[in-house]
């Protein structure tokens with residue numbers, strides 16, 4: 468399973484990269500705004516900086532909702548760096564754009580996916596990644612992780628090659644559950660990645676080893 472970090476914060480991206488386990492980055496317009504990155508020039512420059520920090524795929528989201536606009540933006544974004552993946556919303560023109568980009572061998576990430584039907588469409592269109600939003604489904608009291616299980620089963624039965632990118636992850640436990648459910652990728656905040664390190668028995672065990680070592684010397 469690949470690990471992406473879900474942020475536009477450069478320090479956090481570097482911290483995750485330095486762990487040696489980072490496979491890529493996902494961003495969205497809200498995450499860019501959170502970092503105070505506004506205006507086309509600044510946004511493009513920020514994507515360039517992120518692409519220089521990591522070798523893996525960097526999802527950059529389009530703002531347009533019409534086919535021509537999405538394709539125009541995709542063209543500009545793809546020019547930034549070879550590791551840019553065009554993030555396209557699950558809408559009618561989004562699916563048309565993903566099909567066209569697939570024909571042109573441009574990698575895509577179909578975002579804002581909340582049902583198995585949408586995931587089937589994304590795969591049929593040839594999306595490189597499909598992003599079901601786990602946390603947002605949980606927020607409305609449905610079972611987000613169940614959707615990952617369902618999509619994984621359908622993709623396996625049908626032989627779809629689109630990678631399942633579990634998004635909107637809000638905890639370390641969700642990373643483990645997404646792995647169990649068959650996600651190919653998880654994209655998560657730095658805190659959730661770092662949370663995987665933690666276990667009280669590790670801390671207790673290490674303290675004891677260090678204490679015994681000191682006593683023995």
Ligand code: E4P
Nearest residue numbers: 473493495602603634635636
């Ligand atoms: C990533 O691709 C998504 O845009 C992101 O995970 C959404 O997360 P949120 O639901 O916490 O905003």
